[in-house]
Amino acid sequence: MASPITVYRARRIITMDPSCPSATHVAVRDGRILAVGGTAETSAWGPAATDDRYADSVLMPGLVEGHSHAWEGGVWTFTYAGYFDRHDPEGRRWPGCDSIEATVARLAEAERILPPGETLFAWGFDPIYFGETRVTTADLDRVSATRPVVLLHSNGHVMNVNTPVLERSGLANANIDGVLRDAGGRATGELREMAAKYMAFKAVGNPQHGIMAQGDSLHRFARLACRVGVTTATDLFTDLPDPVVAA
Incomplete structure (x- = not known):
């Protein structure tokens, strides 16, 4: 016996098909699209239940992200210090740090609530938005002159550290x-x-090691992807051991 068909009605469906660039109905069975168009196209598949949950929405195919890093789901454990506003996996909006002073303030706020003895890791920093000015140990020593502070750049190749x-x-x-x-x-x-980063990580720890072993890191990455309409993501770098994927 064939599985039931559900027809979803929308204000507009962007099909990405030049021969039929927009539609209003999509018929689905067992998670697969049978037809996209109007009532004539979807009713041709036989009796179906109508679902109007998207009646006032615009639907489109999921986006494919060809270069991503799943460890972003886990890196939100640490402090975001990027230039642009960004949402974490739970939907909280983090304002961007639009100056070095704002970056130092963000790190200082995180440092105040970090347990004693732990290294403060922050990520997402991008100096290209600050002209010729560079972050130095003097800036990060204002965050803490005793606790190790590591500010990872968004490009993954550079980081800043404090005197400790x-x-x-x-x-x-x-x-x-x-x-x-x-x-x-x-x-x-x-x-x-x-070469230089390795020496620092050897001394204070590397936050990227084992980040995907955290129970919900992959799920948090999936939430980030869904939030921006990405349904397929490619990651050629992050280690995804079978237990993590199975979880």
């Missing part, structure tokens, strides 16, 4: 590629690429 991280890792005086220095030869706290 430089001291614990030995990077202040190390001859390692990627440690940005000022005119006087002092480390500014900006670390570029893996």
